[in-house]
Amino acid sequence: MLSQKPGVPVSFDKVQKSYGAVRVLEELNLQVQPGEFLVLLGASGSGKTTALRILSGLETATEGRVRIGDRDVTDVLPKYRDISMVFQSYALYPHKTVGENIGFPLKVRKVNPVEREVAVREAAAQVQLDQLLHRYPRELSGGQRQRVALARAIIRRPSVFLMDEPLSNLDAKLRGHMRAELKHMQQSLGITTIYVTHDQIEAMTLAHRVAILEKGVLQQLDAPAKIYNDPANLFVAQFIGSPPMNIVKGALEGGHFMAQDAKVLVSVKGKIEKAVLGVRPEDCTITSAAKGSLKGTIYTTELIGDHTLVTLKVGSDYLAVKAAKDYTARSGDIVGVAFAKDQLYVFDASDGKRIR
């Protein structure tokens, strides 16, 4: 069993990256705690992979400093940064056996063969690969290849793990399983981990803290529960959650949110001409047409299993509501929707900022 190693902090200090005139990463400031599992979450083109590659040294920052532990590594070659990385494509060496693949980082660092052999066995045992050391990558399944890549990353006991969408090439069932293993491994090793993904479920389940990036800008950095329950802006609110948060356009007046023919009591005050009301599908309940804050017609009902997802048409917008699993209604029925008052979010429509 590999022993624990004290975690190392990582920090981005005003890091920027541009390709010519295109700026892919705007002034990123980020402090990662020792031993933390930090997930960089964003859609493609959000700059999350660029941030990771700058930390790995495969890209250089246009401006700003990167620190690992108490070292400034901004201008340090990747191999001297004491990091290891798992790629989305695994990047296994196809002409080397599993054992040779796992032992490669030690081989290039001139660790003697006996020690290397012991380390390879230990790392392989950690990911249940000890029976496959003599196979070639082409003879392995997707999940096994993923484990080889993990074993190759942990064998060197780096200060920091970098993972670039490591699970996205696996099928759904295996992904769930590997996610659990990854989390367990990170906890038992205690190594600071930076994990890039576009999958919000991976982010919510794995992370100590999630950093949401969009168009090169850090939108919010918080624990998963805080991100979900207290989104900083409209982008974060809509990005997290499945199905995404419902949006109603209207205006904020006094303590009320005014939409077409609805008036909803909200917990924020102020006056904004163009505002957006956000409410999560599970915070809506379907009532009779006379009650409720909004009126809508049933568009579809889908039985998911533990609940029924009801889609309503309100004006020209659609509203998703999580109803009880035995809920039934005909398409075209007119119903009302009630909101839980303390679970409503109001955003400024012009810049997407949360109104508190």
Place this chain on the structure above:
Amino acid sequence: MSDASFKFDKTNRSLMERLFEAPAIGKMSPVAKLVAYSVLIFWSIYVIFPIYWVLITAFKDATTVNGGPFYIPFVDFQPNLDAWRTMLSADPFCDGYAIFRQFGLLIHNAFAFIVSPLVHIDKMEPQICKVYLAFTNSVVIGVASTFLCVTIGSMAAYALARIEYKPKFGNIVIFVILTLMVILVTSYVGIKWYVTSAVALALFYLLARFFGKRFKAKLGNSDVLFWIISQRILPPIVVIIPVYMMFQAVSLLDTHLGLIIIYAVANLPIVVWLMHDFFAGLPIELEESAQLDGATRFGIFWDIVLPLTRPGLAAVTLLTLILNWNEYLFAVFLTTSKAITMPIMVAAKNAGERGTLWWEMCAVIVVMIIPVIFAAIILQRFIAKGVLLGAVKG
């Protein structure tokens, strides 16, 4: 049975349908088969017959060659070993051990050449037995130039595939001007070539350093690549006289080293061009991963990239080897007696007082073909597919 299903019943198809329609997916219709195999058979005969003809002519003599076309040995004519006897044992040096002596001599002379600045070792003179001389020369020159060419070419191709170069246009102009000046000063003022070259290199370094920053126009990797391949567009016959003069100036005429250099240079564009594609096709994650794992740039090239491009490397090596082995133009201009190669031997049988000695020529050709066949068989094992399987994705 309805009309619709009638059509699809195999037993009820018309003659035309049976002839022109494939019986199943992945199979050919009878007519297509006939056409395909006719073309293949014709092509095979077209390719194999000349080789067969060379092979049987090597066992003919003056009478059977001149007496009219005889096609089948032991039926049309009685084969004999006259041509082989003339080739292998006509002159006194051509005994069974001559070829080993010849290789020994080449190794001795190569060693003498390498240590010549330190110790003086007398060179051995080549044997009279010309076939052995030409054969060993061909082997040494072919292998050495191929090795040189593939080594330098693949490294250049890798660099062009992975590193972004931005040569300044102004620096290139400076380089061309300096090269012209080297040629002028060497030819007309009479200063030694190594002096002028050294001075020009130093000048280039200084000029590029001080003025390079001011130049704006840049070229990219694709321009460099095109410039390299463009050297192959020029036919060798155009440059042969300048090359001859240059070789004369640096005393490389009729030497192994001279031919090795010119062959390597001539085929470098092909190697760079072909290998560039192989390298560019490798997933870059493998190299990035190796970089993070701690490998050096050369270590990555040697341990990761080269094994993965082995099929390409084998194909390019074979191609270069064959080109070098068969090369005639440079050899005929740049060699006289010591460094002659097999193609020269073949051509030599063409001109003489006795006319073309077809049977002797064919015997030489047979000797010349055999090593290439072996090389092809050995290298072909590496030209296998699926090396990259399992590298990325599932």
